[in-house]
Amino acid sequence: MRDFFVLRVVAKMLIPFMLIFALYVQFHGDFGPGGGFQAGVIVAAAVIFYALIFGLPAARLLVPDALVESMMALGVLIYGGTGIAGMLLGGNFLDYFVLSANPVTGQHVGIFLVEAGVLVTVSGVMLKIFYVFAGRAKLPPG
Amino acid sequence: MSAEHLPVLLVVVPLLAAPLIVLFRSGRAGWLLAVLASMVSLACAIGLFVQVRGGTVISYAIGNWAPPWGIEYRVDVLNAFVLILVSGVATIVSVYARTSVISEVPSDRHYLFYAMFLLCLSGLLGMTVTDDVFNIFVFLEISSLSGYVLIALGRERRALHAAFQYLILGTIGATFYIIGVGFLYLVTGTLNIVDMAGRIQAVADHRPVLAALAFMTVGLSLKAALFPLHAWLPSAYSTAPGAVAAFMAGTATKVSLYVFIRLLFGVFGARLVLQDLPLLEALSLLSIAAMLVASLVAVMEKDLKRLLAYSSVAQIGYITLGVSLANQDGLTAAVVHLFNHGIAKAALFMLVGGAALRLGGCRLEVLAGMGQRMPLSAFCIVIAGLSLIGVPGTAGFITKWHLVLAAAEAGQWLTIVAIGASSLLAAAYVWRFVEAAYFTAPRHHGVQEVSVGMLAPAVIMTVACVYFGLDTSFTLGAAREAAELLLGAVK
């Protein structure tokens, strides 16, 4: 596949757009359909697309396994950390009202943070699962 | 952070420790964090239990959204008691796990094992402490998915098939549960258990409620391995790593049973007069069948882990029998047996897991002469086994006694006969171990007792089986109060 010049150029052009689209889905989730989960899937899809065109090793060089594994964990920690922050600021767990002086702003901040947590974990996990499945050699028959 | 946050810290501490372990990628740090997080959960559970003794109910609105709009954590004496069981077993098993994991799991997966263990723990705790039927489903899935992986980490290839079988049946069970939730939600418009109990009385048509009851019962019975839906349990427990078998045998099925009891009395009890339903009769018949059939299979088993697994199916029958009697003594027996059987099985699986590592298997022939080679382990297996039979002086006796009282009160003399018969069968299968361990010539020479790291937790658990048979103020006191609470909700 690596010899298809057109494919490579198109891919290089398309992947940034996919990432931008992911960000759009992430932030537009407040107003239209979308959110962290869907955006995470798109981010993972962009890297998977890259892997399909340039090969799995190239993708693993660009987004290494260790980073992906850390992302999986980080997302959950961001979500949980937002919850703990609510507790430290005098509210209940996942209480966004106390995150800012203005309760509505607090809600905004809270929703933004947890959606970011979802994005990070989901993109990490989806990518990791792809790496693991694609990286596994097929068993010789018999 | 003050005591008011205990209900949520209980779940969130182990849950967040899991990603931390994945960040550190170290088996040793993973183990330390697992032990610490389990201990924190246990401390929270004890703190909660002290507060709710005497009828106080703690409600915690997550996100500061009042129920039923937000998700509520609600602790009363019943679930505080179950929380202590789950986190207590987790604490002791997590100490034991260190040695078990080093010998049974490839070293590059140790930290993943501990992360999974903590996720499974937080899933079970989350199911117990929440007052929201959909939230139960989410945490049920956390505990199930991690449970499948933990079982599949077993050393033999059979573990893979056992895990797959459990995944299929477990997912069907969870989906049945969610269908039941759907019916209840469509007729009540709420997901909060307390709110639902209030609104279900106004539901005009009883058909969706009955369907919900049927689906939730079947779904949770699959997860709780209630006879005849226990197909996944023996192969799963006998092939999983030792620490996993001990943890799950002590907690996983118990939590599903707790959810069943909570919904049966807390939601459906308010709508349907329990005596009018054939459900309780059916449950009682199935329980007795479980007690007899599964015990009989256990007597025939040649592998000690499978024997114990079938014994679990039989002992779950005792719990559901207590539920089906639906009187004060019956429910007391059911609740107290959640605890008594949980600790006995956790002790047994820890001991047998250690023996299997030393002797290279746990078929009864392999265990021959274990009484000489591994005297303390063998002795503890016998003691915990006595608790399974229900010999006076062990925790198991307390359950049996109350079950018999409850059956007598209900005038079900045949049930008492069944309890007696099942106890005899239990004596028979425990005797099979005694025969192998003490009256057969040893096959292995130079085998030594397992290391302290494995033995000490197992011994502590065994001592607990005796202690809670002698001093029942904690267990029976809590169970009595819980039974009153459950029956109070029905009236």
Add this chain to the structure above:
Amino acid sequence: MVIMPLSDHYTYWITILLMVAGLYVVIARSNLIKKLVGLAIFQTSVYLLYIAPGKLIGGTAPIASAQFSVYSNPLPHVLILTAIVVGIATLALGLALVVRIKESFNSIEEDEVLVAVHGDAMSEDGDA
């Protein structure tokens, strides 16, 4: 097609048909991958049980706007989003197990695997 209320309970019955077909595949078929596909269909059909009753004819998607006043019910949507994610997580794990089973048993037919599992237990007998 589902939204045309031919009968008041038509939507429920479609849902039920899909669910049961999925369940049948899970129980009856021996191929492990096919079992997982059946499981996915079973779970997917449950989505309709939640979502369909949330629809209000004349309502719009639940995104607040000055132009509309009747919205379809957002709560089932939230629940089902969670259920979809749980479903894909289960599928991923199930497939990982299938791959391992294939590698260890060289088969993904349930009955063949069962024979091998049984054989393992027997060979332990032989060892003993």
Add this chain to the structure above:
Amino acid sequence: MMALLVLSVVVQRNLFVVVVLSGIYSFLMATVLVALDAVDVAMTEAAVGAGISTVLLLSAIHLAGAEESRPLRYRLPALLVSVGVAAALVYGSLGLPRFSDPAAPIHTHVVPRYIQDGPRETGVPNMVTFVLASYRGYDTFGETTVVFTAGIGVIALLRGRRKKKQSEANAEIRHDA
């Protein structure tokens, strides 16, 4: 049409075809969901059901083989269980509110607050977003954890080299205890 698709999944033996059919099924489901106003769910179902699960299934088939070797059999117990479940579902559904009944409990309880006060309380117009991330944010926390669990589960199962042969593994047992 969806019913036909599902039926062909039941009878089809080539796994590749089954996977493609189930992908189409998910797309159809997504269309139905849009018609039912569930745009967020539809978007996710299209991405997950037709996208991720198809990719996963195809890679699993690549690793595990595509042909179902068992002939099609109609197993009576499975059929009985399915019919029993269907009967219970139909029985239950008879008492449910009729389609699009604004007086149904799900439209009159709990949800009105989300619709009336939610956009003001959270400042977010998409009701699915704020119920998901705020009112029921804890469920979503659990959901993220489920995804995380599946991720590390797949790593634990499939990482690195294939395990040693069974016999070698057994031989080791006695030494490392």
